[in-house]
Amino acid sequence: FNIAHSGQAVVVALGTTARIGVDVEPLEAPEGEDFELPLDMLASSEQERLKSLDPATRRIEFIRLWTLKEAYMKANGTGFGQGLDDFQLNWALNLSDQVIETGDDRFETRAVELGGRLYQISLATESGPASATWHLWERENPVERG
Secondary structure (H helix, E strand, O other): OEEEEEOOEEEEEEEOOOOEEEEEEEOOOOOOOOOOOOHHHOOHHHHHHHHOOOHHHHHHHHHHHHHHHHHHHHHHOOHHHOOOOOOOOHHHOOOOOEEEEOOOEEEEEEEEEEOOEEEEEEEEEEOOOOOEEEEEEEOOOOOOOO
């Protein structure tokens, strides 16, 4: 299993393989937030691709790519020790909700609405039919920390 959370969203991935990772991030910036996307954390080809997009599309594609890469790193057990710029997932840009099969890995990414806000959920696991599923919950009582 693997778990991720962001904002009000909590997602748990369950699978029949040892390698599984999941990530979730809000697709839209919070109201009034002026957040600079950390493009320099990505591979140079991914940075260039994202820089060529208009700002609204750039944010969506960045979040989609970020969640795919983080899910992949969690599935491989490397976490951020690997670094998002150490590998490329250029083929994952401009995707709508879908499943992607590569040689040994399976990726799923989709946008889901929760509490009036869109979240991107990405799952990475070993290939195989029905090898994994994810479940999404809304945190009912978020805890604020200072």
